[in-house]
Amino acid sequence: MPSVHIDNIGEMAIVECAGRFVRNEAAFQLRDAVTSQTDARVVVLDLTEMHAIGGGGLGVLVLLQRWAQDHDIRFKLFNPSGPVRDKLKHVDFEIATLEQMMSLLSPVDSQYARALIESQFPLHQLSKYA
Numbered sequence: 001m002p003s004v005h006i007d008n009i010g011e012m013a014i015v016e017c018a019g020r021f022v023r024n025e026a027a028f029q030l031r032d033a034v035t036s037q038t039d040a041r042v043v044v045l046d047l048t049e050m051h052a053i054g055g056g057g058l059g060v061l062v063l064l065q066r067w068a069q070d071h072d073i074r075f076k077l078f079n080p081s082g083p084v085r086d087k088l089k090h091v092d093f094e095i096a097t098l099e100q101m102m103s104l105l106s107p108v109d110s111q112y113a114r115a116l117i118e119s120q121f122p123l124h125q126l127s128k129y130a
Contacts, residue, residue, distance in 0.1 A: 001019055002017070002018065002019035002020060002021050002023075002026035002029065002030075002050075003017075003018045003019055004016070004017055004018075004029055004030055004033045005018075006033055006036075006037070008037075008040070009105070011039070011040055011041040011042065012040060012041070012042040012043075012044065012104060012105075013034075013037040013040040013042070013043045013044070014044045014046055015030070015033055015034055015037075015043065015044065015045050015046065016046045016048075016049065017030060017045060017046065017047055017049065017050040018049035018050065019049070019050065019051060020050075020051050020052040020053075021050060021052065021053045021054065021057035022052050022053065022054035022056075022057065023054070023056070024056045026057065027054075027056040027057045027059070027060040028060070030045075030057070030060055030064075031060045031063065031064065034064050034067070034068075035064070035067060037073075038071065040073055041072075041073060041074065042073065042074040042075075042076070042104060043064075043068055043073055043074070043075050043076070044076045044077075044078050044096065044101070044104070045061075045064075045075075045076070045077050045078065046078050046079060047077055047078060047079055047080040047081065047084055048078070048079045048080075048081070049081075050080065050081060050084050051081060051083065051084070052083055052084065053083075053084050053087050053088075058087060058088075058090075058091060061077075061088075061091070061093065062091060065093065075094070076094050076095070076096040076100070077093050077094065077095045077096065078095070078096045078101055079098075080095065
Protein backbone atom coordinates (compact mmCIF):
# COMPACT_ATOMS: atom_id res chain seq x y z
CA MET A 1 0.00 0.00 0.00
CA PRO A 2 1.47 3.39 -0.96
CA SER A 3 2.23 5.91 1.75
CA VAL A 4 3.18 9.58 1.96
CA HIS A 5 4.95 11.20 4.89
CA ILE A 6 5.83 14.90 5.17
CA ASP A 7 8.75 16.39 7.08
CA ASN A 8 8.80 20.19 7.33
CA ILE A 9 12.25 21.65 7.90
CA GLY A 10 12.22 25.41 7.91
CA GLU A 11 10.77 26.55 4.59
CA MET A 12 11.34 23.13 3.01
CA ALA A 13 8.87 20.26 2.82
CA ILE A 14 10.28 16.80 2.20
CA VAL A 15 7.55 14.47 1.01
CA GLU A 16 8.59 10.83 1.37
CA CYS A 17 6.77 8.49 -0.99
CA ALA A 18 6.81 4.72 -0.44
CA GLY A 19 5.20 1.88 -2.35
CA ARG A 20 3.63 1.60 -5.76
CA PHE A 21 1.92 4.70 -7.14
CA VAL A 22 0.03 2.99 -9.93
CA ARG A 23 -3.56 3.65 -8.86
CA ASN A 24 -5.38 6.96 -8.93
CA GLU A 25 -5.98 6.92 -5.15
CA ALA A 26 -2.22 6.92 -4.50
CA ALA A 27 -1.67 9.71 -7.01
CA PHE A 28 -4.42 11.79 -5.39
CA GLN A 29 -2.92 11.18 -1.94
CA LEU A 30 0.41 12.52 -3.23
CA ARG A 31 -1.29 15.51 -4.88
CA ASP A 32 -3.12 16.41 -1.67
CA ALA A 33 0.04 16.07 0.43
CA VAL A 34 2.10 18.35 -1.81
CA THR A 35 -0.56 20.98 -2.44
CA SER A 36 -1.06 21.33 1.33
CA GLN A 37 2.50 22.72 1.57
CA THR A 38 1.57 26.30 0.70
CA ASP A 39 4.03 27.79 3.23
CA ALA A 40 7.03 25.92 1.81
CA ARG A 41 9.55 27.61 -0.48
CA VAL A 42 10.96 24.25 -1.60
CA VAL A 43 9.14 20.93 -1.96
CA VAL A 44 11.27 17.82 -2.41
CA LEU A 45 9.72 14.48 -3.28
CA ASP A 46 11.90 11.73 -1.85
CA LEU A 47 11.28 8.82 -4.21
CA THR A 48 13.76 6.42 -2.61
CA GLU A 49 11.05 3.99 -1.51
CA MET A 50 8.68 4.49 -4.46
CA HIS A 51 8.89 1.20 -6.35
CA ALA A 52 6.61 1.96 -9.30
CA ILE A 53 4.68 4.82 -10.84
CA GLY A 54 1.86 4.63 -13.35
CA GLY A 55 0.57 7.09 -15.92
CA GLY A 56 -1.75 8.72 -13.39
CA GLY A 57 1.15 9.24 -11.01
CA LEU A 58 3.25 10.81 -13.76
CA GLY A 59 0.35 13.09 -14.63
CA VAL A 60 0.09 14.19 -11.01
CA LEU A 61 3.83 14.94 -10.93
CA VAL A 62 3.43 17.18 -13.98
CA LEU A 63 0.45 18.87 -12.30
CA LEU A 64 2.46 19.34 -9.09
CA GLN A 65 5.39 20.80 -11.00
CA ARG A 66 3.07 23.37 -12.58
CA TRP A 67 1.33 24.03 -9.23
CA ALA A 68 4.69 24.69 -7.56
CA GLN A 69 5.76 27.02 -10.36
CA ASP A 70 2.50 28.95 -10.07
CA HIS A 71 3.10 29.36 -6.31
CA ASP A 72 6.82 30.31 -6.60
CA ILE A 73 7.86 27.05 -4.94
CA ARG A 74 10.92 25.12 -6.06
CA PHE A 75 9.90 21.53 -6.88
CA LYS A 76 12.51 18.79 -6.93
CA LEU A 77 12.54 15.02 -7.11
CA PHE A 78 15.16 13.09 -5.17
CA ASN A 79 16.61 9.61 -5.52
CA PRO A 80 14.06 7.81 -7.72
CA SER A 81 14.45 4.03 -7.89
CA GLY A 82 15.45 2.46 -11.22
CA PRO A 83 11.94 1.64 -12.49
CA VAL A 84 10.63 5.08 -11.46
CA ARG A 85 13.63 6.84 -13.04
CA ASP A 86 12.90 5.01 -16.31
CA LYS A 87 9.37 6.45 -16.34
CA LEU A 88 10.59 9.93 -15.42
CA LYS A 89 12.88 10.04 -18.48
CA HIS A 90 9.88 10.86 -20.65
CA VAL A 91 9.07 14.07 -18.76
CA ASP A 92 11.31 17.03 -17.88
CA PHE A 93 11.70 16.93 -14.08
CA GLU A 94 14.48 18.35 -11.96
CA ILE A 95 16.09 15.48 -10.08
CA ALA A 96 18.20 16.77 -7.21
CA THR A 97 21.60 15.24 -6.55
CA LEU A 98 22.79 14.38 -3.06
CA GLU A 99 25.05 17.45 -3.14
CA GLN A 100 22.09 19.68 -4.04
CA MET A 101 20.07 18.21 -1.19
CA MET A 102 22.91 18.83 1.25
CA SER A 103 23.18 22.44 0.12
CA LEU A 104 19.41 22.90 0.52
CA LEU A 105 19.57 21.48 4.03
CA SER A 106 22.72 23.23 5.27
CA PRO A 107 21.21 26.73 5.71
CA VAL A 108 18.20 25.18 7.44
CA ASP A 109 20.44 23.28 9.84
CA SER A 110 22.40 26.42 10.74
CA GLN A 111 19.17 28.32 11.39
CA TYR A 112 18.05 25.61 13.79
CA ALA A 113 21.45 25.56 15.47
CA ARG A 114 21.37 29.35 15.93
CA ALA A 115 17.82 29.22 17.32
CA LEU A 116 18.83 26.49 19.75
CA ILE A 117 21.90 28.40 20.95
CA GLU A 118 19.93 31.62 21.34
CA SER A 119 17.20 29.82 23.27
CA GLN A 120 19.75 28.35 25.68
CA PHE A 121 22.06 31.39 25.93
CA PRO A 122 20.42 34.80 25.47
CA LEU A 123 22.54 37.27 23.52
CA HIS A 124 23.26 39.43 26.58
CA GLN A 125 24.91 36.39 28.23
CA LEU A 126 26.98 35.57 25.14
CA SER A 127 28.43 39.11 24.91
CA LYS A 128 30.51 38.59 28.07
CA TYR A 129 32.30 35.69 26.30
CA ALA A 130 33.14 37.67 23.17
